[in-house]
Amino acid sequence: MKFKRKDVLGLEDLTVEEINLILDTAEPMKEIMTRDIKKVPTLRGRSVITLFYEPSTRTRSSFELAAKYLGADTSSIAIATSSVQKGESLRDTAKTLEAMAADVIIIRHSAAGAPHLLARWVSARVINAGDGAHEHPTQALLDMFTIREKKGGFQGLKVAILGDITHSRVARSNIWGLTKMGAEVRVVGPATLIPPDIERLGVKVYYDWEEGLKDVDVINVLRIQLERQKKGLFPSIREYTKLYGLDQQKLQVAKPDVLVLHPGPVNRGIEISPDVQDGPHAAINEQVTNGVAVRMALLYLLMTGGEKDEISA
Amino acid sequence: MSPREKVQIMDQEGIRRALTRIAHEILEKNAGTEDLVLIGIRRRGVPLASRLSEKIKEIEGTSIPLGILDITLYRDDLSQLDYHPLVRKTEVPFSITGKKVVLVDDVLYTGRTVRAAMDALMDLGRPKLIQLAVLIDRGHRELPIRADFVGKNVPTSRKEQINVSLVEIDGEDKVTIVEKDT
Secondary structure, three states: OOOOOOOEOOOOOOOHHHHHHHHHHHHHHHHHHOOOOOOOOOOOOOEEEEEEOOOOOHHHHHHHHHHHHOOOEEEEEEHHHOHHHHOOOHHHHHHHHHHOOOOEEEEEEOOOOHHHHHHHHOOOEEEEEEEOOOEOHHHHHHHHHHHHHHHOOOOOOEEEEEOOOOOOHHHHHHHHHHHHOOOEEEEEOOHHHOOOOHHHHOOEEEOOHHHHOOOOOEEEEOOOOOHHHHOOOOOOHHHHHHHHOEOHHHHOOOOOOOEEEOOOOOOEOOOEOHHHHOOOOEOHHHHHHHHHHHHHHHHHHHHOOOOHHHHHO | OOOOOEEEEEOHHHHHHHHHHHHHHHHHHOOOOOOEEEEEEOOOHHHHHHHHHHHHHHHHOOOOOEEEEOOHHHOOOOOOOOOOOOOOOOEOOOOOOOOEEEEEEEEEOOOHHHHHHHHHHHHHOOOOEEEEEEEEEOOOOOOOOOOOEEEEEOOOOOOEEEEEEOHHHHOOOEEEEEEOOO
């Protein structure tokens, strides 16, 4: 099979076959991470640049390590200390990076659609590392890899996404990806944090945790963005934790072997209680490992298999 | 030979005898099974390595470690291929440092696969030595590589293709030679 895309911008437009190919390729990549010498020469001489307009620790370092394990060279642009502070536009920054012969540009931006614009402007390959509240494809792919590894597949699986759906790109990418693979996806949270027309994406909406988490196979807990409280979207952190924070009591209504995911960073004791976070159902640290493997798979698929020109055509 | 006509050059018995001889040769050359490990190159080197390990066990009564090597990420033609070779898992659940490694593959041709396999091995550790066992050596080397153990030498033209079928993968044991369409 051939992965024909120039860029990976979201789960919305990936096909089932493409998602399977990415997840299948991530498996041997994970094995490489267990070796004493965590490096293969596959992408030797290729350059990967991370361009992050928003803060990040795990996604950026995950991409950089993924590129390095595959033998590529990496460079990261921190916006706070870059020419963006002098007023350089996204387009000019992109053109500059391209002039330095970047093969892949990994971008995170607060504006939805910024990676899509970038992908049109440059011939380098572009991977979306999060754009506004739109998509975060590699997070969804690593969540799906973890689910597939633990549950064996997606068909008929009940997956609950718990928390602030409105502001979450992780939620959107997961919804597009998981529904495509045949899972039953439900979103659970307060009405003020769930967009009114979200059913159109093929999910069920629950405002009550007891109904929403009943008999689910997977709970993906979203980070509650504390600044949202200032906008009056929920009365107090304490109340949110009481009604929607995942604790042992709420876990009881799910399937006995429920898998608990969290994209991180975790607000310990707010959206998830410490005993659940550190408990046997959670795979939060494994998600981080799987994130590197999935990003290695994407970089491999984007940078091999034919000349750039014929693929982007 | 008309195009696509298949000529069988080895049958089930032929393959069995060749592997039995190679097993004896491996033991003779290495004076037993001490520090010996077998590593099959995906795909058809894997069942061949497994069969060799069984034969060695029959002869010597000792089991030797068996590994699987996927060399896709070490290929030198990844940027030229117009498809994605599926990357599979390398499964070498033991240290190869200080070991006598016998690499096993079905066909030795240009030598590029073996070059990739040796690079992959070096990234897993520092073997004491590496030897190469192949079922078929068809010539046309592009690198300075030779096999230590050969089932059958088959002089070929570059227009021909050698097809190795093995029960574990293809349902039957045979080696055929085919004229490629050009």
